[in-house]
Amino acid sequence: MKKSISKMVAGAAAAALLIALLPLDLFSQETRTLILGAYTVPKEAYQEEIIPAFQKYWKEKTGQAVKFDESYVGSGAQARAMIGGFEADVAALSLEGDLQKVVEAGLITHDWRIGPRRGMVTQSLVVIGYRPGNPKNIKDWEDLTKPGIEIIYPNPKTSGGAMWCVNAIYGAGLKTTELKTGKKDYAYAAKLLHDIQKNVKVMDKSGRESVTTFERGVGDAILTYENEALLRQFEGRDFPFIVPRATLLIENPTAVVDKNVDKHGVRDVAEAFVQFCFTEPAQRSFAKFGLRPVLPNIAEEFKQKFPVPELLFEMDYLGGWAEVEKSIYGPEGAWTKALEDIAAGK
Amino acid sequence: MEHSIAAVQVRPSAKRKSWKHGAMTAGTLGWFLILVLLPVAALLMEACQSGPIAFLRGLQGEAAAYAFWLTLWTTILAVVINTIMGVLLAILLVRYPFPGKTLFDGIVDLPFAVSPVVAGFMFIVLFGPQGVLGRWFEAGGIKIVFALPGVVLATLFVTLPFVTREVVPVLREMGREPEEVAFTLGAGRWQTFWKVTLPTIRWGLIYGITLTTARALGEFGAVLVVSGNIIKRTQTATLHIHQEFTDFHYQGAFSASVVLGGISFVLLLLTEFWKKRHKL
Amino acid sequence: MPSRSGRFALSSDALIKAAVFSYVGLLVILPILAISFQALGQGLGKIWDDVLQPQAWFSLRLTFLSAVAMAIVNAITGTAMAWVLVRHDFPGKPVVNSLIDLPFALPTNVTGLMLVVLYGPVSALGKFLKVRGIEIIYAQPGIILALLFVTFPFVVRSVQPVLMELEKDIEEAAATLGAGRFATFRRVVLPHLLPSILTGVALAFSRALGEFGSVVVVAGNIPMKTQVAPVFIYGEIESYNPRGALAVSLVLLLSSLIVLILLNLLQRWGRERGT
Numbered sequence: 001m002k003k004s005i006s007k008m009v010a011g012a013a014a015a016a017l018l019i020a021l022l023p024l025d026l027f028s029q030e031t032r033t034l035i036l037g038a039y040t041v042p043k044e045a046y047q048e049e050i051i052p053a054f055q056k057y058w059k060e061k062t063g064q065a066v067k068f069d070e071s072y073v074g075s076g077a078q079a080r081a082m083i084g085g086f087e088a089d090v091a092a093l094s095l096e097g098d099l100q101k102v103v104e105a106g107l108i109t110h111d112w113r114i115g116p117r118r119g120m121v122t123q124s125l126v127v128i129g130y131r132p133g134n135p136k137n138i139k140d141w142e143d144l145t146k147p148g149i150e151i152i153y154p155n156p157k158t159s160g161g162a163m164w165c166v167n168a169i170y171g172a173g174l175k176t177t178e179l180k181t182g183k184k185d186y187a188y189a190a191k192l193l194h195d196i197q198k199n200v201k202v203m204d205k206s207g208r209e210s211v212t213t214f215e216r217g218v219g220d221a222i223l224t225y226e227n228e229a230l231l232r233q234f235e236g237r238d239f240p241f242i243v244p245r246a247t248l249l250i251e252n253p254t255a256v257v258d259k260n261v262d263k264h265g266v267r268d269v270a271e272a273f274v275q276f277c278f279t280e281p282a283q284r285s286f287a288k289f290g291l292r293p294v295l296p297n298i299a300e301e302f303k304q305k306f307p308v309p310e311l312l313f314e315m316d317y318l319g320g321w322a323e324v325e326k327s328i329y330g331p332e333g334a335w336t337k338a339l340e341d342i343a344a345g346k
Numbered sequence: 347m348e349h350s351i352a353a354v355q356v357r358p359s360a361k362r363k364s365w366k367h368g369a370m371t372a373g374t375l376g377w378f379l380i381l382v383l384l385p386v387a388a389l390l391m392e393a394c395q396s397g398p399i400a401f402l403r404g405l406q407g408e409a410a411a412y413a414f415w416l417t418l419w420t421t422i423l424a425v426v427i428n429t430i431m432g433v434l435l436a437i438l439l440v441r442y443p444f445p446g447k448t449l450f451d452g453i454v455d456l457p458f459a460v461s462p463v464v465a466g467f468m469f470i471v472l473f474g475p476q477g478v479l480g481r482w483f484e485a486g487g488i489k490i491v492f493a494l495p496g497v498v499l500a501t502l503f504v505t506l507p508f509v510t511r512e513v514v515p516v517l518r519e520m521g522r523e524p525e526e527v528a529f530t531l532g533a534g535r536w537q538t539f540w541k542v543t544l545p546t547i548r549w550g551l552i553y554g555i556t557l558t559t560a561r562a563l564g565e566f567g568a569v570l571v572v573s574g575n576i577i578k579r580t581q582t583a584t585l586h587i588h589q590e591f592t593d594f595h596y597q598g599a600f601s602a603s604v605v606l607g608g609i610s611f612v613l614l615l616l617t618e619f620w621k622k623r624h625k626l
Numbered sequence: 627m628p629s630r631s632g633r634f635a636l637s638s639d640a641l642i643k644a645a646v647f648s649y650v651g652l653l654v655i656l657p658i659l660a661i662s663f664q665a666l667g668q669g670l671g672k673i674w675d676d677v678l679q680p681q682a683w684f685s686l687r688l689t690f691l692s693a694v695a696m697a698i699v700n701a702i703t704g705t706a707m708a709w710v711l712v713r714h715d716f717p718g719k720p721v722v723n724s725l726i727d728l729p730f731a732l733p734t735n736v737t738g739l740m741l742v743v744l745y746g747p748v749s750a751l752g753k754f755l756k757v758r759g760i761e762i763i764y765a766q767p768g769i770i771l772a773l774l775f776v777t778f779p780f781v782v783r784s785v786q787p788v789l790m791e792l793e794k795d796i797e798e799a800a801a802t803l804g805a806g807r808f809a810t811f812r813r814v815v816l817p818h819l820l821p822s823i824l825t826g827v828a829l830a831f832s833r834a835l836g837e838f839g840s841v842v843v844v845a846g847n848i849p850m851k852t853q854v855a856p857v858f859i860y861g862e863i864e865s866y867n868p869r870g871a872l873a874v875s876l877v878l879l880l881s882s883l884i885v886l887i888l889l890n891l892l893q894r895w896g897r898e899r900g901t
Binding site: 035037040043069070071072073081084085086087206208209211212215232235 | 470474475480484489490491492574575576577578579589591592593594
Binding site for chain 3: 367370371373374375377378381382383384385386388389392431434435438442448450451452453454455456457458459460461462463464465467468469470471472477478479499502503506535557560561563564565566567570571583584587588591599600603606607610611613614615618
């Protein structure tokens with residue numbers, strides 16, 4: 001009996017110790033916490049330069065320390081997480097469509113499009129990466145349809161990056177036919193998409209994971225953000241890529257999530273952080289990590305690094321995100337049909 | 347006469363037997379080698395190829411430290427809770443008949459058969475801010491999903507059946523007699539449990555605890571869905587490995603993989619070793 | 627005295643039962659009910675439509691077929707492994723016996739990583755396979771390989787104890803009566819082992835239906851080519867399409883339930899046969 005009592009006491013002590021080690025938040029008066037929900041691609045830019053720079057800036061301005069909780073997952077997955085309860089104070093997503101979903105869920109109540117650069121904090125392009133030496137002689141979209149070429153890009157369901165890539169293929173098809181004949185050939189664009197998708201070998205969950213897969217030797221070509229390729233080159237890896245003649249301008253939005261900042265009482269910090277991302281030092285950091293800056297003078301500074309493709313088009317060329325949800329990803333959409341046809345052996 | 351015929355018969359069959367015998371052994375072990383051991387060896391090689399210092403450096407960093415600490419803490423919690431509950435469940439299922447017992451038995455086993463992503467999804471449906479229970483927690487300002495409670499719940503769910511499954515057969519084999527004998531000798535319930543039941547189910551229990559630990563350490567799919575992958579907040583060791591790999595930090599991913607897998611494996615080995623020593 | 631301890635015993639009994647029931651209720655029953663009601667709330671017709679969607683349907687087919695292939699292979703190799711461990715002798719046997727549990731010890735995404743490291747195009751083996759046009763990783767064989775890895779111990783550990791208890795006398799008796807080794811195995815030993823083999827297979831099968839971590843790393847996940855049901859569900863969840871996720875999740879849940887019921891029946895059969 002005594003033995004079991006002493007065992008119980010030991011158990012209670014262990015439990016108490018366990019509870020004491022609980023990862024509880026000990027907020028000091030001086031520390032504010034900002035939760036960032038971002039897509040995978042700008043991780044280095046934020047972690048290594050922009051966040052530390054902002055922390056310094058805020059400290060100097062208000063004397064407060066800012067702690068950052070960061071999450072980097074595929075853009076679609078991140079939007080889903082926010083709608084599902086992830087209380088990010090700042091949403092930095094890959095595409096407008098994902099941010100709109102967060103708006104529709106009632107989390108963002110201000111018009112994020114008003115303001116510097118219509119809410120877009122960085123830009124990039126859809127590019128085609130290939131193996132050193134270009135053994136498969138890839139020069140443009142058509143080359144990706146050749147039989148025997150293996151392509152990598154992520155899954156549009158989870159990755160914003162994938163949507164940019166698929167949209168770029170479709171749009172390139174439209175743009176090049178429009179240039180030739182004066183009219184957009186939708187059938188040609190759909191066929192181009194079909195033929196390229198046929199050659200896709202792996203579809204990862206996010207843009208970043210795609211690059212990892214490509215690096216591990218899978219595939220002859222990868223469709224990715226220009227900045228991913230530049231980042232790898234910046235880190236000393238050989239990552240040759242071409243900017244196709246006709247390609248899509250990627251624009252990445254960032255916004256304060258109203259519901260959460262008011263709940264956490266960090267509106268001032270969050271708004272300051274979002275604005276900070278549009279300032280020159282932040283824009284320079286983005287450029288350093290391969291993301292195209294949106295401030296004209298910084299863009300000018302980095303103009304050598306970021307050439308402008310001849311037939312650049314934007315999302316409105318394709319009718320905007322809402323249209324594309326139907327015409328490309330809907331049940332009768334070009335991409336959906338392409339997958340079905342490929343599975344049926346066509 | 348018969349004796350010599352029998353002798354002649356035995357020798358050739360003995361030779362044939364050993365050839366087939368050896369081939370089967372070699373073939374089966376070869377399969378095991380290629381299927382299981384080779385990939386593990388490849389991982390070890392990749393992790394260690396740059397030397398021990400690089401290996402350790404791969405484990406450096408606040409994100410890694412936090413992830414391991416979170417996984418450790420979650421695992422301990424899951425083991426403690428599910429061991430207690432598991433034993434109680436086993437006793438309930440074996441000793442106390444009640445209507446719907448077979449169904450309940452199946453329900454206890456259910457987490458074992460549910461896909462981890464479905465498990466995570468279920469918790470989001472139930473405890474998310476729009477969920478049936480979630481909205482009450484939300485109103486009370488308590489976050490479940492995309493926060494630590496969600497991670498703990500998901501881990502508790504996937505590790506629930508192990509202790510029960512290992513203890514139930516042992517308990518059943520033991521039968522009621524030892525306990526009843528103890529009762530008639532005047533022992534109380536608690537005493538009976540500690541002195542009679544527990545020692546008998548000991549090995550099943552320990553194996554169940556080891557399996558629970560290994561599962562909790564290695565849970566991936568459910569926490570991927572339910573945690574939000576918040577670095578240094580809800581990112582577990584497995585999620586950290588995933589992050590490292592996709593961030594091109596291969597050494598970090600491999601080092602952490604070896605450590606995480608190694609802990610579980612060592613625990614399993616210790617259980618085997620301990621068991622053998624005791625049985626001798 | 628007796629009545630006092632009797633009352634105490636009754637209330638602690640009830641307390642324990644209440645604690646256990648509410649724990650299982652909150653942790654298991656409630657979530658499953660929540661997801662089932664959410665799915666069924668759409669109406670059975672809608673669920674069926676969602677399941678028949680080409681991508682959903684294909685992922686379910688691929689999952690089941692891969693699991694069946696894995697189950698067949700594991701039934702044979704797992705039994706053989708248990709046999710070799712129990713009846714044969716070789717150097718290092720205790721070591722091998724411990725190593726069997728390795729797949730249980732490894733996190734699933736680590737398993738995936740290992741297979742990619744070993745068979746991916748960067749490795750020596752990967753290059754060798756690529757040159758010969760053999761596709762393992764990022765193709766359907768890779769899925770089955772991952773499943774074989776993570777479920778390997780199930781059949782082995784299920785059969786081993788039964789085999790150990792099986793009296794050798796039965797085998798030896800059959801042998802002296804002139805039966806060949808394989809005939810002995812088939813007619814005498816196998817019937818005794820069958821319940822445990824099937825138990826192991828059922829466990830492996832139900833695990834394989836839901837396997838995510840290893841497959842998602844290794845498979846390539848091309849919709850309608852290498853995308854299994856759990857990966858499809860994940861994609862639907864993450865693109866905020868809970869309906870599609872719910873329908874396929876429900877199918878997987880029901881399948882698991884059926885396998886579990888079969889498992890329970892099997893175990894009861896095994897107990898009745900006795901050893």
